[in-house]
Amino acid sequence: MSLPPLFPRRVTSPCRIGPLTMGSGHPVVVQSMITEETRNIEGCVEQIIELHRAGCELVRVTTPSLGEAECLAEIRAKVNERHGYVPLTADVHHQGTDIAVEAAKHVDEVRVNPGLFVFRRHGTRAKTETGLAVDVRGREENEVDRLRAELAYDPAEWALELEAIEESFVPVLEACKRFDRAIRVGVNHGSLSERILITYGDTPRGMVESAMEYLRLGEKHGYTNFNISAKASRVPIMVAANRLMASRMLEEGMRYPLHLGVTEAGDGDYARVKSTAGIATLLMEGIGDTIRVSLSEDPIHEIPVCYDILQSLGLRITKVEYIACPSCGRTKFNLPTVFNQVRDATKHLKGLTLAVMGCIVNGPGEMADADYGYVGAAGGKITLYRKRDVVKTGIPQERGVEELIALLKADGVWKEPGEGSDGLTPLPTLAPKNRLAPAAPV
Ligand code: SF4
DSSP: OOOSEEEOOOOOOEEETTEEETTTTOOEEEEEEOOTTTOOOOHHHHHHHHHHTTTTTTEEEEOHHHHHHHHHHHHHHHHHHOOOOOEEEEETTTHHHHHHHHHHHTSSSEEEEEETOOOTTTTHHHHHHHHOOOOTTTTTTHHHHHHHHOOOOOHHHHOOOOOOHHHHHHHHHHHHHHHTEEEEEEEGGOOHHHHHHHHOOHHHHHHHHHHHHHHHHHHHHHOOEEEEEBBBSSHHHHHHHHHHHHHHHHHHTTOOOOOOOOOTSSSSHHHHHHHHHHHHHHHHTTTEEEEEOOOSOOOHHHHHHHHHHHTTTTTTOOOOEEEEEEOOOOOOHHHHHHHHHHHHHHTTTTTTTTEEEOOOOTTHHHTTTTTTTEEEGGGGGGEETTTTTEEEEEEEGGGGGHHHHHHHHHOOOOOOOSSSTTTTSSSOOOOOOOOOOOOOOO
């Protein structure tokens, strides 16, 4: 009654994020981000609770300045009081040391963006070296190569920048150690630092090396509770960056969990397809421990897409798995109508795999490993299957759903909607090992 994944998952170290554990064989965590301004505390509290109720297990809140980071204390307290504990992440970007240190007091995870954390505007170096403000990004390839050669960092300059990063990052590492918080090193293809762009180009390699610097600094200072994201708006770049991230980490003996997402995917069907193309490709390779589907819509719409990706790969089972043929000239009934009837009657039976097939010629073979099958037969009749065995034949179409329910009842797998199940809009249940004690209040 479940769909065991047919691919091994990448072995990772665990990352503790409040009550969640990410990686290390735990279920893939579903996360999203609220869109309210952080200073609108009531709005944030409402949206966090709404997302958590919809199944979002880790909710991100933006903290562009210290003022927003300070708001997190009240947001955390009100969410706890009105709803219960929700794992929270604070998103930190430009010159983020003080912001991240403040955020670490209140939330379970701090996200830092290596491209922006110690921020130098693009063109700064070009101006210094040539007297012209030049941005290396968005140029013809040969011009980029020329600029990169002209502006290349020497080892002393490189070391100086790394020292500046270390100085800014160590207080964050210390705060996260003190409060037992996670850090997400979140690289974006669109916001690599000028030093990384000049050295590695606008490439997956640049994304990966940018993150590696932060991971090495963490380990140097005794901090290892990391997870990493390497996002891009173009699927091939996002996929390449995550593959490379996993292998580069392994070369240096690191096994941190990976957060998958396609940035700026847009909205509607195409955004869902685009996100799925990137996320599912990597999950199928065993890469990925948490996912976010970024939509330019209300973030509540992201959660069902995440669960559908995980369910379709057999990584999280949150609802009934249906197998239905597209129908063809052999179909003996209106398949879309019958499929809807079967689904309406059974959609609360989380964990079952049910097949609705149009004909007996190919149906039984094509419904693969379904637990039960509802198959059209000659003369407008229905045949019911348990696994690959015929259980009943010659059922008039109008009694098909009724007979299917009777079979499920006889087998002891039927539940009334809402009875001992998650009802018509099932929420996921984490495995017990993913329910650790909440982080200590600060
Ligand atoms: Fe056609 Fe039968 Fe295949 Fe359905 S199962 S598509 S009806 S051949």
